[in-house]
Amino acid sequence: MTEFSLTPEHVNETIRQHWPTTMHECVEIGPAHALARYVIEQDMLRPGGFVAGPTQFSIADVALWYVSFSALGRVEPMTLTSELSIRFLRPAQGRVMWARADVDKAGRSSVVGTVKVWMDDRPDRLVSTAQGTYALPPMA
Amino acid sequence: MTEFSLTPEHVNETIRQHWPTTMHECVEIGPAHALARYVIEQDMLRPGGFVAGPTQFSIADVALWYVSFSALGRVEPMTLTSELSIRFLRPAQGRVMWARADVDKAGRSSVVGTVKVWMDDRPDRLVSTAQGTYALPPMA
Amino acid sequence: MTEFSLTPEHVNETIRQHWPTTMHECVEIGPAHALARYVIEQDMLRPGGFVAGPTQFSIADVALWYVSFSALGRVEPMTLTSELSIRFLRPAQGRVMWARADVDKAGRSSVVGTVKVWMDDRPDRLVSTAQGTYALPPMA
Amino acid sequence: MTEFSLTPEHVNETIRQHWPTTMHECVEIGPAHALARYVIEQDMLRPGGFVAGPTQFSIADVALWYVSFSALGRVEPMTLTSELSIRFLRPAQGRVMWARADVDKAGRSSVVGTVKVWMDDRPDRLVSTAQGTYALPPMA
Numbered sequence: 377m378t379e380f381s382l383t384p385e386h387v388n389e390t391i392r393q394h395w396p397t398t399m400h401e402c403v404e405i406g407p408a409h410a411l412a413r414y415v416i417e418q419d420m421l422r423p424g425g426f427v428a429g430p431t432q433f434s435i436a437d438v439a440l441w442y443v444s445f446s447a448l449g450r451v452e453p454m455t456l457t458s459e460l461s462i463r464f465l466r467p468a469q470g471r472v473m474w475a476r477a478d479v480d481k482a483g484r485s486s487v488v489g490t491v492k493v494w495m496d497d498r499p500d501r502l503v504s505t506a507q508g509t510y511a512l513p514p515m516a
Numbered sequence: 517m518t519e520f521s522l523t524p525e526h527v528n529e530t531i532r533q534h535w536p537t538t539m540h541e542c543v544e545i546g547p548a549h550a551l552a553r554y555v556i557e558q559d560m561l562r563p564g565g566f567v568a569g570p571t572q573f574s575i576a577d578v579a580l581w582y583v584s585f586s587a588l589g590r591v592e593p594m595t596l597t598s599e600l601s602i603r604f605l606r607p608a609q610g611r612v613m614w615a616r617a618d619v620d621k622a623g624r625s626s627v628v629g630t631v632k633v634w635m636d637d638r639p640d641r642l643v644s645t646a647q648g649t650y651a652l653p654p655m656a
Numbered sequence: 657m658t659e660f661s662l663t664p665e666h667v668n669e670t671i672r673q674h675w676p677t678t679m680h681e682c683v684e685i686g687p688a689h690a691l692a693r694y695v696i697e698q699d700m701l702r703p704g705g706f707v708a709g710p711t712q713f714s715i716a717d718v719a720l721w722y723v724s725f726s727a728l729g730r731v732e733p734m735t736l737t738s739e740l741s742i743r744f745l746r747p748a749q750g751r752v753m754w755a756r757a758d759v760d761k762a763g764r765s766s767v768v769g770t771v772k773v774w775m776d777d778r779p780d781r782l783v784s785t786a787q788g789t790y791a792l793p794p795m796a
Numbered sequence: 797m798t799e800f801s802l803t804p805e806h807v808n809e810t811i812r813q814h815w816p817t818t819m820h821e822c823v824e825i826g827p828a829h830a831l832a833r834y835v836i837e838q839d840m841l842r843p844g845g846f847v848a849g850p851t852q853f854s855i856a857d858v859a860l861w862y863v864s865f866s867a868l869g870r871v872e873p874m875t876l877t878s879e880l881s882i883r884f885l886r887p888a889q890g891r892v893m894w895a896r897a898d899v900d901k902a903g904r905s906s907v908v909g910t911v912k913v914w915m916d917d918r919p920d921r922l923v924s925t926a927q928g929t930y931a932l933p934p935m936a
Contacts, residue, residue, distance in 0.1 A: 394843050423814050429857055429877045434850035457849045459789065461601040461741055461881030463628050463647060465621040480632070480645040481605040488603050488645060490630055492620070505620040505628060507603060507647050509739065534703050563674050569717055569737045574710035597709045599929065601741030601881055649879065741881040743908050743929060745901040760912070760925040761885040768883050768925060770910055772900070785900040785908060787927050789883060 380407045382449070387442060390451040400438040408479040410442035415472055427468035427495070427503070436462055436491040436506040439477035443489050444510040447482030452513060458486065460508030468503035470495030486511050520547045522585060530591040540578040548619040550582035555612055567608035567635070567643070576602055576631040576646040579617035583629050584650040587622030592653060598626065600648030608643035610635030626651050660687045662729070667722060670731040680718040688759040690722035695752055707748035707775070707783070716742055716771040716786040719757035723769050724790040727762030732793060738766065740788030748783035750775030766791050800827045802869070807862060810871040820858040828899040830862035835892055847888035847915070847923070856882055856911040856926040859897035863909045864930040867902030872933060878906065880928030888923035890915030906931050 387402040404411035414435050422428050437457055444455040476499075477491045486509050493504040527542040544551035554575045562568050577597055584595040616639075617631045626649050633644040667682040684691035694715045702708050717737055724735040756779075757771045771786040772779070807822040824831035834855045842848050857877055864875040896919075897911045906929050913924040 423873070428854075429880075430850055430854035433853045433857075433880075434848075437849055437853075453843070457884050459739060459881065459883040460849075460853075461647065461879065463620070463649060463879040464877050465623075465628060480603070480642055483605075488605060490645060490647070502620055505630060505647060507601065507630070507645060509603060563733075568714075569740075570710055570714035573713045573717075573740075574708075577709055577713075593703075597744055599741065599743040599879060600709075600713075601739065603739040604737050741927065743900070743927060745903075745908060760883070760922055763885075768885060770925060770927070782900055785910060785927060787881065787883060787910070787925060 380446075380449070382445060382451070387445060387451055391453060394453045400435060402442050405442055405446055407446055408443075410439055410446060410477050412439040412442060412475045412477075413472060416470065424467070425469050427470075427473060429462075429464055432464065432468060432473070432493050432504045433460070433462055433506075435473055435475040436460065436477075436493055436504065437508070439475035439491050440487075440489050440508050440510055443477040443479055444487045444512065447479060447487040448512060454513045455487075455510045458509040458511045460506055462504055462506040464504050466501065466503050468493075468495055472496055474499070480507075484512070485514075520586075520589070522589070522591070527582060527585060527591055531593060534593045540575060542582050545582055545586055547586055548583075550579055550586060550617050552579040552582060552615045552617075553612060556610065564607070565609050567610075567613060569602075569604055572604065572608060572613070572633050572644045573600070573602055573646075575613055575615040576600065576617075576633055576644065577648070579615035579631050580627075580629050580648050580650055583617040583619055584627045584652065587619060587627040588652060594653045595650045598649040598651045600646055602644055602646040604644050606641065606643050608633075608635055610638075612636055614639070620647075624652070625654075660726075660729070662725060662731070667725060667731055671733065674733045680715060682722050685722055685726060687726055688723075690719055690726060690757050692719040692722060692755045692757075693752060696750065704747070705749050707753060709742075709744055712744065712748060712753070712773050712784045713740070713742055713786075715753055715755040716740065716757075716773055716784065717788070719755035719771050720767075720769050720788050720790055723757040723759055724767045724792065727759060727767040728792060734793045735790045738789040738791045740786055742784055742786040744784050746781065746783050748773075748775055752776055754779070760787075764792070765794075800866075800869070802865060802871070807865060807871055811873065814873045820855060822862050825862055825866055827866055828863075830859055830866060830897050832859040832862060832895045832897075833892060836890065844887070845889050847893060849882075849884055852884065852888060852893070852913050852924045853880070853882055853926075855893055855895040856880065856897075856913055856924065857928070859895035859911050860907075860909050860928050860930055863897040863899055864907045864932060867899060867907040868932060874933045875930045878929040878931045880926055882924055882926040884924050886921065886923050888913075888915055892916055894919070900927075904932070905934075
C-alpha cells in the first residue's frame, strides 16, 4: 500500500493537457473523495437565472471522474462514465457550483460513487444528488 | 417547528398494523436519517449463500420509506416509491443486512434520499448503494 | 454467427437446477428480447391489493437476466446485476405480472437493457419501467 | 379528447423565444414520442473525437422535455427534469446526434419516458440509453 499522493494541482494540470477548454476545477482530492468547482458563466444561464440540468450533470460527472483517479492512485483521463443517475432537488441559482463525490466502492474495473451538488456556500441546500459508475481501463 | 418525536418502536408498531408480515425493522430514526435491519432467512439465499439483489432492493426501499416518515414527522404508510436506482457492489453474505438512508431533500410532495446497504458489522464494505424518491400524500 | 437456439423451456429448466424455488418463468426469449411471467401470490399483496415495489423490481431484474442469456447465447446463471433503476408508474393490481426486456447493447463484459412491467393483459398500461446492466462472466 | 396538434416548428419557435441559444432541434413530435437532433460542433469534441457524456445527457434531457409537451398537449417551457439516469454504451463519434424519447406514462403531475441516443444514421447502434421523469406545472 503506497501513500496517497494525488494533489488537485496535479489533477488539473494533467487534465488540461488533454482537454484545455475545461471549465471545471478539482479543489480537493483524497483517497475516497473529491471536490469539484465550476464558476458559472452568467450568460449561459437558463431563463430565470437557473443553472441548467445538463450543467449540473457535467459537474457531477467530473467529480466522479476525479474520484476514479483517487481509486486508481493516478490521473487516468481514459476512465469513462458507464452510467449516472441524477435527481434535481431545487432551482440552482448562484455564482459557483460545487460537487463532492465520495467513493462507495473502488474495484479493479470500476468505481461507484455518490455525488452531492450545491451552489455557493450552501452545502446544506443540495441542488442535485447523483450516483454513478466509472469504468477503469485494464491495468498495465 | 415542533421537536422530532418519532421512535423506531412507533414506526415498527404502526407499520405492523398495516403489514403484519414485514421482516424489516426500523432500528433508528432521526430528522434526516433512518436505519433498517433485516435478519436474513438462510433458506432464502441464492446458490452460493448470497443475498439476492431484490432482497437488497427491498431493504433500501424500506429505509427510504422510514426516512419519508422523518420528513413528514409522522408514520404515513401511504407514501410510495416513485423511483429508485441501485448499484450492486459486492456479493452479499452474512446473517444481518443493514440499510442506512439519509435525506438529500425533503419537500412538500417528495423526499429524495441516499441509501447504503451492508452486511453484519461491515458498514465499511457496502454491498449496495442506492438513491431514490418517495412521493408524499397531499397534506390534510 | 450461429443461429439463435435458446428456448424458454431450456432457460427455465436450467435455472430451476440452480434455484428450484423461483416463481418467475421465461415465456419468450429471442436474440434481443425476453418476456417473463410471474403469477402473483394473492396472500403476498400489500394492503389495498397492490403488488409491492420490490416484487416489481424482482421481475424486471429477472427479465434482464434472461436477456443477458440472449446476449451470451447460453444460459449462464453466474451473470450478475450491476445496477438497475426503476420508476413506478401506477398501482399494480391483478393476477399475473409480465416484464419484457429489450437489449440496448450487448457487449463482451456487460448487457444493458430496458424493461417494461405490466399486469394481466394490459401492456398499454405499464406499472413500472426500468433500465439496467448485467455483468457477464469472462469468456472461457 | 382533442386532436394532437403540436408540430416541431411550433415547439422550436416557442422554445427559442425563451432560450434563443439552444442548439437542439425538435424534428418530430407525436402524442407519445419526440425526436431531437443536435449538430455536433466539431471543435467541442473530447480528445479522440468523442461526444462528451454531458452532451449526450443534454439531448436525452431535451428529448424528454419535448415529450412532456406531448403529454401536456402544449409547449410549456416550465416543465422541469426531476430525475434522469443514463447509460453510456459506446464511444459516440459522428456529425449529428439523435435522441428519440417515448412516453412510458403521462400523468397529471409528471411524465416518465425512455430515451435512445445514436449518431448519424445508426439507430441500430445506440450510444446511450436513458430513462427519466419530468415534473409538470400544476394545471391552470
